[in-house]
Amino acid sequence: MARSDLHTRVVAVLVAVTVAVFSVGCAKEAKRDDAVPADGGSTTTDVPHNSDSAALDATAAGIGDPYYPELGNGGYDVQHYDLDLTWDPGSSGTVAGRTTIKAKSTEKLESFHLDLLGMQVEEVTVDGESAENRRDGIHELVITPAEAIPDHHSFTVEVTYRGVPRIVDDALIPGLGGWITNNRQVYVASEPDGAASFFPVNDHPSDKATYDIHITAPADLSVVANGTHTGTTDNPDGTRSWSFEMPQPMASYLVQIVIANLRIEESASPAGVPIRHAIDEDVLATGEASMEGTGDMIDFFAEKFGPYPFDVYGGVVIDEPIPFALETQTLTLFPAETDSLTVAHELSHQWFGDDVSPATWKDIWLNEGFATYSSWLWADHAGDASVDDIIAYETDNAGPMDVPPVDPGADDLFNYGSVYVRGALTLHVLRHKIGDDDFFELLQTWVERYGGGSASTQDFEDLAEEVSGDDLTALFDAWLRSDDEPSLDDWLG
Ligand code: ARG
Numbered sequence: 001m002a003r004s005d006l007h008t009r010v011v012a013v014l015v016a017v018t019v020a021v022f023s024v025g026c027a028k029e030a031k032r033d034d035a036v037p038a039d040g041g042s043t044t045t046d047v048p049h050n051s052d053s054a055a056l057d058a059t060a061a062g063i064g065d066p067y068y069p070e071l072g073n074g075g076y077d078v079q080h081y082d083l084d085l086t087w088d089p090g091s092s093g094t095v096a097g098r099t100t101i102k103a104k105s106t107e108k109l110e111s112f113h114l115d116l117l118g119m120q121v122e123e124v125t126v127d128g129e130s131a132e133n134r135r136d137g138i139h140e141l142v143i144t145p146a147e148a149i150p151d152h153h154s155f156t157v158e159v160t161y162r163g164v165p166r167i168v169d170d171a172l173i174p175g176l177g178g179w180i181t182n183n184r185q186v187y188v189a190s191e192p193d194g195a196a197s198f199f200p201v202n203d204h205p206s207d208k209a210t211y212d213i214h215i216t217a218p219a220d221l222s223v224v225a226n227g228t229h230t231g232t233t234d235n236p237d238g239t240r241s242w243s244f245e246m247p248q249p250m251a252s253y254l255v256q257i258v259i260a261n262l263r264i265e266e267s268a269s270p271a272g273v274p275i276r277h278a279i280d281e282d283v284l285a286t287g288e289a290s291m292e293g294t295g296d297m298i299d300f301f302a303e304k305f306g307p308y309p310f311d312v313y314g315g316v317v318i319d320e321p322i323p324f325a326l327e328t329q330t331l332t333l334f335p336a337e338t339d340s341l342t343v344a345h346e347l348s349h350q351w352f353g354d355d356v357s358p359a360t361w362k363d364i365w366l367n368e369g370f371a372t373y374s375s376w377l378w379a380d381h382a383g384d385a386s387v388d389d390i391i392a393y394e395t396d397n398a399g400p401m402d403v404p405p406v407d408p409g410a411d412d413l414f415n416y417g418s419v420y421v422r423g424a425l426t427l428h429v430l431r432h433k434i435g436d437d438d439f440f441e442l443l444q445t446w447v448e449r450y451g452g453g454s455a456s457t458q459d460f461e462d463l464a465e466e467v468s469g470d471d472l473t474a475l476f477d478a479w480l481r482s483d484d485e486p487s488l489d490d491w492l493g
């Protein structure tokens with residue numbers, strides 16, 4: 001390629017980086033009018049969260065997340081969710097749901113909690129027997145089975161409920177979390193605490209489970225959800241039911257359901273990984289262009305990080321100018337205009353965040369730092385911009401990096417400078433220190449060892465020392481824990 005061409009493409013990618021920085025950086029300021037669908041539900045709810053970083057112990061009402069004490073619940077472990085949701089756009093967007101949960105107790109349970117935001121609970125059974133239930137605040141459903149559940153006992157809970165899902169004010173974008181409706185369209189953006197807006201759940205990435213998802217909607221709309229499409233049925237009342245199966249464990253914030261006028265496009269990566277994009281017909285050409293590089297990216301990341309972890313991958317491109325994308329498992333949520341760095345970033349989350357999920361929300365850099373670095377590796381490989389050029393650009397433009405990536409605080413979970421870029425730079429200096437061979441062996445071993453589950457920053461530091469045989473305390477202290485922004489020159493010299 002001629003030098004001038006190369007220059008043009010580097011500038012194009014760096015402009016794309018700017019746009020990505022801009023969209024994340026501006027998300028906090030996103031005006032409700034711009035971002036929130038006109039009739040997006042009746043009530044906005046801010047789930048309370050901790051701003052200090054003290055670790056909490058698990059209680060019945062919370063799994064012990066240092067940032068979100070109400071998320072998840074103690075006393076049991078979920079294996080499988082079967083979600084059955086009927087959505088009726090004609091009745092203010094009411095969802096009628098039946099969720100069946102297969103779980104195992106980790107102690108004797110006289111009663112236990114599920115996270116469920118609002119909703120009218122109609123019936124709860126435990127192992128087929130009707131169970132007492134009451135609400136404790138807006139976010140907790142407390143279930144008392146007829147007989148206590150012994151420790152280490154498998155049990156099945158079925159909750160029948162209905163209501164208009166509340167919109168959750170999440171860490172990044174006020175009014176854009178959970179189940180979002182706009183006219184005759186639905187999408188989901190639950191990271192970190194929106195899943196409970198539409199189903200009863202042990203809402204924490206440390207308790208992953210497999211899913212079956214069944215959605216009933218008006219027959220003129222299409223539905224797409226995580227995993228493989230297993231069937232569609234036309235119902236006598238003019239609605240249509242769609243079923244999907246997600247056989248690998250998934251964190252609850254990664255559940256995706258889109259109901260819209262979608263074009264489903266199936267293909268495969270050059271190496272044969274099945275691809276399924278679902279693109280809103282109203283943004284078809286733009287959406288297709290944005291998704292174009294997906295196949296090559298899958299194969300590139302599979303070579304670097306190990307095999308693609310799930311059965312299918314694709315983007316669901318919606319006709320909403322949302323100022324972010326979200327790496328929902330097997331089916332990333334995208335706005336129509338998405339640059340290749342963001343497409344690569346979200347795809348790499350399938351390994352980092354989705355297959356290996358954060359142990360707590362304080363570990364968010366394990367998602368965002370890794371995905372950011374992965375997107376730089378892609379840009380470099382594609383010849384769009386070298387990692388060094390991107391780093392030079394981001395060092396000047398990413399904004400302050402003076403917050404420790406391991407503790408951005410619940411109100412600043414998606415801090416771009418510190419969590420995304422300083423997180424990515426942590427990996428870059430680590431790669432420099434231990435060398436390419438150990439670095440990529442570390443990433444592959446990370447996915448092999450913790451894939452399907454959740455892992456902490458400590459787990460990563462331990463594995464890095466195990467793989468490299470080096471003492472990396474000083475590096476991780478400076479890059480992950482220091483209040484001062486470390487100097488790249490000190491670490492790359
Ligand atoms: N995980 C997303 C990313 O890859 C950030 C999503 C933040 N948006 C939100 N509504 N919580 O950058």
Ligand code: ZN
Pocket residue numbers: 345346349367368371
């Ligand atoms: Zn990300």
